[in-house]
Amino acid sequence: MPPSRPTPPAPDPAPPDAVRASRLTVHRGHRTVLDDLAFTVPTGRVTGLLGPSGCGKSTLMRAVVGTQRAVTGELTVLGAPAGTPALRPRVGYVTQAPSVYDDLSVRQNLAYFAAVLDPGRRAARRRTAAVDAALEAVDLTRHSEARAGALSGGQRSRVSLAVALLGSPELLVLDEPTVGLDPVLRRELWALFHRLARENGTSLLISSHVMDEAERCDHLLLLREGTLLAAGSPGELRTRTTTDSVEAAFLALVDTAAQEDR
């Protein structure tokens, strides 16, 4: 009888999704701003949240980080209900308005937030290392002594991003981080996002209303007027709609949705 072959080890189970939403609905005033959404944000990937201005991207992000009121449905973030206090150090959030102190230098800004996250004299060395690493990640080492108020808009938003990177969050939620940046800087930031996903296993949820940025994402959530038009990789969306760009796919999906509504 031939010797029996050893059974190959079972493949690693896929990690649970970083975010899972079902029946997610948000009312603002008398309006339904997000309407019955179901989606996932995969772990360790770059997920783009794409859609025109006013479609609800910022509202969805606020719901994920737990700062949005009147959220109903199920929304699980890193295995816990969105907004659970224990999630705070595990989730980094950068809003559209850079939150930096203008009268402090770039390094002082980061040192301040590092001290809030990791206080105490004994952590001083660890804080310096974290600040240096964050400065380097966003390519601001050369400007570390500059006063934040004297930086360009793009540099200021990179300071905000560096603050969000300080605690090495498992999930990074970035609201239009590349808006107003020149194409070279945009390319560098997208390279950084993919490096964080690949090397650190960070999950990133990044909003943009610029469709060509969609092509840079691993996974996409296409939002329109508070509803989810489609989700999938750029390739899947192009194939599904027999188009050759995510922008064309988006338009085809809008047309299909309009026909279904008629």
Ligand SMILES: Nc1ncnc2c1ncn2[C@@H]1O[C@H](COP(=O)(O)OP(=O)(O)OP(=O)(O)O)[C@@H](O)[C@H]1O
């Ligand atoms: N306080 C509010 N009360 C009622 N409706 C609001 C309020 N704030 C925003 N909205 C509406 O909610 C909708 C979604 O806004 P949101 O900021 O989430 O969109 P967005 O896709 O992030 O837009 P942008 O890309 O312009 O930032 C918009 O139509 C907006 O008019």
